[in-house]
Amino acid sequence: MLIRKYNLLIWRSVNNLCLGYVPSGVERDDLYQEGCIALYGAFNTYDTNRNVPFYSFAKLCIERSIIGYIRKFSSLSSKQFYSSLSLDAFVSDDVTLYYSDVLSDEKVISSLTKYDEDVGDLYLYSPIINKFEKNVLVLQIAGYSYSESANQLKCSVKKIDNTIQKIKRLLN
Secondary structure (H helix, E strand, O other), X not given: OHHHHHHHHHHHHHXXXXXXXXXXXXXXXXXXXXXXXXXXXXXXXXXXXXOOOHHHHHHHHHHHHHHHHHHHHOOHHHHHHHOOOOOOOEOOOOOOOEHHHHOOOHHHHHHHHXXXXXXXXXXXXXXXXXXXXXXXXHHHHOOOOHHHHHHHHOOOHHHHHHHHHHHHHHHO
16 A cells, blocks of 8 residues: 555656666666665654654655665676676677677687777767677677678678778777
């Protein structure tokens, strides 16, 4: 009954706090659940002697709990956990290539380490490169030639070259 009564308050808090930056790995439903838990906590800790309306107290508890949850996921360890990839996953939906295939030798591993240092944020967090450009970037770092990349992505060699040049311009 408590959740039904304050359902709109929880969703309003979630939506207001989601207008800003929300780190990857955080879903609106997770924030709603955190708000529900905070509402139960507010109910159990509410003090009627303080002359504060329950609605205001509950709103404050819910918002602080959601902000704390978002802050927890903004930490470096959470970013590393949620940006990690399974070796059994495909590099892309368009390419039938597993990450474990890409990491088959030490030369590629060192290239990927350099890639992670140089362009990891560009790949993971930047909206300035699209899905196709990310696929080209992964294949080039894996050591594929322009023609092999073009065959994998079903496009022309010239398009691969143009895409690589665009990514280089973005990095400079």
